[in-house]
Amino acid sequence: MWTTQGSPLLVHTKALAEALHRDLTAGEAAQKAGSSPWVIEWAMRYGQPSIEQAWHRLRSAQVRDVIVVPLYPQETSSTIGSAMDELRRVMARDWVPTPLRVVPPFHADPGFLNAVSEVAAESLAQHEVDHVLFSFHSIPERHISKADASGSHCLAAQYACCSDTASPVAAGCYRAQCARTAAGLAQRLSLAPSSWSIAFQSRLGRIPWAQPYTDLELDRLAAAGIKKIAVVCAAFTADNLETLEEIGIRGRRRWLAAGGEHLVLVPGLNARASWVRALSALVRA
Template sequence: MKGVLLVNLGSPNSTSVKDVKKYLGEFLMDKRVIDLPYISRFLLVKGIILNTRPKKSAEAYKKIWWKEGSPLIVLSERLLKKVQQETDLPVELAMRYGNPSIKNGIEKLANQGITEILLIPLYPQFAMATTETIVVLANKIVEKHFSHIKLTHLPAFYNNESYIKVLSNSIKKELDILQPEHLLFSYHGVPERHIKKSDITKSHCKIDNSCCNTPSEAHKFCYRHQCYETTKLVAKQLNLKENTFSTSFQSRLGRDPWLQPYTDQTIDKFAKNGIKNLAVVTPAFVSDCLETLEEIGIEAKHSFIQNGGKHFATIPCLNDNNQWAKTLSKWINNWNSKN
C-alpha cells in the first residue's frame, strides 16, 4: 500500500525565545546547513549564535505570526488538506525541523499499513540544506525504525512544465495589479562552497557567468543553476522584457562568500538608482515564512522606501493555491499509476 509524505522546512512551536532557540539549535546544528566539522559547528552554534540570535529571531517571528500559529505551518496544513482531496492515497505532512517531525509523519503512514512512501520535499530547487537533508534524514529514519517501508522521493521540480506554469500564473495575477518597473526573483542564499560540494563532476561548477549556462550533468544538483533556470523559464512564460527582471539571493550567515548578488544590496541599489515601483517574488519557497514575510515583506520594504523607493510589493508564494495543489496531486497520482 502506498502513501505520500510532504515535507517543508519547519518552524518554532511559538514565538517565545525558548522555542525559537530550540528550533534554531536543531536547524543550525544540521551539518548540511552549517557544513563545518562537528566541534567547530558546536562551538559556533552553541557558543555564539544561540546566545545572541534567538531573542532577535523571536522578535522577527512575532511580527509575522498568525493567530492560528506559524504561517508556514498553517499554509502547509491548508495545502495538505487540498492535496488529500485530490488523491485517494494517504498523504501526511512533516517538517525537517520542529513539529510534526519526519519520523512522526512516517509513523502515521506506517500505522495505516503503508509499505511504500513517496517523499516530496517542498523545495523546487535542490540544495544540500533543503532537499538533501530531508532525503538523508528520511532514509535514516526508515532504515532504523521502518525497514519494511520502501522510500522514494520526488526530484527537484524547478524546471517542471506544470510547476512553471502554475508559478507563472500566480505571479502574473499579481503583476497585472502591481505593474512594477522591475520584478526581482529572490532565492534563499547558500554558501558558495555548497555549490561546489554538490557538483557531482567535481570540476564543472566555478560560480562564474558561464558554468550555469553550459550544459552539464552537474546541473541536476546545482542550486545556483536551478534558480537561474527557474527565473529564465518564468520570464519566458510571462514574456518579460529584458532588464525588467533579475535574480538575487537572500539570508546569508557568517563571513564566507555566499551566492551573489545579495538581495538586500540589490534592493537598496534599485531604490538609489531611481526604481520607484518594485515587486519581489521568492520562488525558492512554496510557502510564505519568516524569510518572505519578515525579511522581504517588512525589512526589505523598509529599506527600499528609506533609500528612495515608493511602492514595494512581495508576491505571495504558491502556498495553498488551488492549481498548485492540483499539480502536486497530479504528480502523486502519476507516481501511483506508474508503480
C-alpha cells in the same frame, strides 16, 4: 503574521496537505466506498510535526509504499539532502524496510512554473512595477562548488557557468536550477531581459554565499533609478518568515530607505488550486 493556528508555514502546509488529499482521491472508486488508498502526512525538517512523528503515523496506518514529496523546487544538500537524511535515520529503526519513491526537484516543471506565474501575473496586474526580482534562498558558495565533481565548472567566470544549460554539472547545480526557474517564469510573464533579475536571500555569517545578495540587489536597483519593484520568492512554495518578514517587512523598509517607492511581495503558492493540481501530477507521475 502569526495566526491563531500557528506559523504561516505550518498553516499553509497543513492546508496544502488537505487539498492534495482531496485532489488525489477525487473521483476514485475507493472514495465512493468511504475509504481512500491515499494517506497523507506532512512534517517539518526542523519543528513540529517532525519527520519522525509523521513516519510513525504512516507506520501505524500500515502504509507499505511511500511517496516522499520534498517541498523544495530546487535541490541542495541543506534542504532535500538534509530532509532525506533525517527520514533514512528514522526508517533505519524499522525491522522491515518500506519502499520509497522520492519526487524529484521540480524547478523546471511546467505545472509549478505555471502556478507561480499565475500568482505573479495577478500581482503585476494589480501593481504597476518597473522591475521583477526573483529572490531565492541562498546557500554557501562552498556547497555549490562541492556539488561540482569536475571541480572546474561551478563558480567560474562570475557565475556564467549557470547559463550553460547543456552542462551535466549545471543540471545538478542549485544556483543553475534557480536561474532556470527564473528564466521560465520571466518567459511566461513576458518580461523583457532588462526588467528582471535574480538574487539570493537569507545568508548568514561572513563566508561567501550565492550571489548577488537580495539586500544589496535592492540597493543597486534603487540606485539605478528603479522605483517600483515586485519580488517573487520562487524557492519557497509557502509563505513563511523568510518571505513575509525578511522581504515583506525588512526588504520593503530597506527599499524605501534606498530611494524606492513601492515594493510588492508576490504571495506564495500556499494551497492554491493550480499548485495543488501540479503537485498531484508530480505525485502520480
